Amino acid sequence: MTIQNRDAFLENVASHLGRNRRTEGVERPKWSIQPQFDVFKDHSKDEMVDELEAICDVIHTDMKRTTKQNLHKTLHETFTDLNGKTVIASSDNRNVEFGLDTFYKNFESSGGHVHLWNEDMEEENGLVAERADIGIVFSDITLAESGTTVLFNNKYNGRAISLLPHSYVALIPKSTIVPRMTQATKMIHERNLAGDDVASCVSFVTGPSNSADIEMKLIVGVHGPVTATYILIEDA
């Protein structure tokens, strides 16, 4: 049985609420106030990029701005700065659009190693992610207010890429920027209503992992990546 004890449990809840059990017909009320939509309401994309850059300082994240044309150069610098020899990347369909396929080829011929996430290579995906210096993915939605990259993890973008390697690198096409979490969750909500299944894992990733559990002193890099780099790409 996949759902156990439900009826007795929910009958009990309803009886404590002093009414019969509700199984249908409940509508979300119209909330009296919705302040979340006011944040950066009139910001242009460029203004949101500035907000993103400002918050990156707070979240211990290195942000670089580049263009599609200069992306190879920026990536090369980034990989060198991070001392990245082994890289694991999502097999995103944007890899070709942004010329990453040729970049990875060049990187390999100069001695680096790139593993593209592969649904047929379960063991290798995990092994490489665990020892990789860099995990690199595209941000699906980017939140200017909090400096968050939203990832819809799937068979092309495994959860481990942005989690196990030492450094997290997020490619952020400027077109993915929205004011805050509100716009991302609204989109997920609307897609769900339209019958599209939500990804098995939606990751809101904001900078590197950290902890303040020892004497309230910030430690950057606990279980997840120790460093984070955002590469903002002008794509419009």
Add this chain to the structure above:
Amino acid sequence: MSIKIGNEKYDERVEEGLDNDFMRQAVSSAQGRFRSGKQKQADELGNWEDWRTLGSEIRTHTLENLDYYLQILSDNVEKRGGKVFFAQTAEEANEYIQNVVKEKEAKKVVKAKSMVTEEIGLNDALADIGSEVVETDLGEWILQLDEDPPSHIVTPALHKNKEQIQETFHNKRGYEGSDTPEDLGLFAREQLRKDFLSADVGITGCNFAVAESGAITFVTNEGNARLATSLPDTQISVMGMERLVPTWEELDVLVSLLTRAAVGQKLTSYVTSITGTRLAGETDGPEEYHLVIVDNGRSKILGTEFQSALHCIRCAACINVCPVYRHVGGHAYGSIYPGPIGAVLTPLLDGYEDHKELPYASSLCGACTEACPVKIPLHEQLIRHREIIADEEKDTPIPEKALMKGFAKWASTPTAYKMSAAMARTAMKPWSKDEKIENGPGPMKGWTNSRNFPAPSETSFRSWFKHRKKEEEVK
């Protein structure tokens, strides 16, 4: 462990807290840090009150329709390949989880920090069947190595200093490094990474479930909940039955309130929503998924005047402003839920018998109510608890009963409600003697004649408590 921590008497726990200088200093400075972080976020938004109003509306609607949303949630988890178990009691929840772990022949279980699993005593239940449980939140791991209970909801090892942690790591794991937080953290990362990679089962709590799609959301900074839900083949999420929202749109609001109110962050490093089992072609995420929905006394709170206590989103903002918590620390409450919300919830979940002192662990200054991001009237609920306790205890001096009724009535008026802690302190100044109110005005007079009423102060807790204790002994 269960909701109740230890068997020492309340007085002894308080004395211990007062005698622990490091802990008191750490608590005080942590409170300051958390408070100013939260204040900064509230100021930046500029309309924090609107956010609180919305948060309160969402929680109220969800709790009033809890049976409906839990049904939708469980249907959606099932659709995505997950199994759902509704547990009326802690025992039922533990037994179900034990069975899953046994069936998987799991030797190692990794856990991400979760208050509800502390509440039901899950670690002990798993130890009983011989499985190794590793707490993976840095603070929780330190406490687990040291066999110590948590003292704060957000930073559980707040009462320990780095030298103590270094010693624990050395004694239990042969650590030879320095006592800097960085080195200690790095050591924990290396040790725990091995556990993550070799674990058979991952167990997490749940910050918010999203009914409309069956997603379970975890809010962390360390990333341990991500690891616990990505690597082991079997995943079990345990949620208190009230921890859900109707749709993703409300998830946004409550997560935003939680991270701001808890740690003063716009968002934590990781907000992770997982739904059911991994999909075709995915090579990480659980192959088997279980959601355990726990009542354990919560339904008894529904339909009562305390229902809004279930609106709590476990941010600890009330703890971070509480002058009593500042002085006695988390362990004095004798509950895994400390501070004002702990003083309200613990007697509701676990009965008055063992916890009847808790509603008195408050100066009723109202700072908790002001701080709560979902507007739970915490200090009013504390007054109601006192009234109930006073009514039940036959040997309570009559004036106290009368006072509590009068005081509750007075405190529930809009004027009193608006009084901040500072204002209350000023207003009471004329009657304060050594920070204790000895000749209170109006309704307080009867009470202060038989026992001293604590002024909303932060300087003389120790003397007030000593005084109060003496009176208790005389009685």
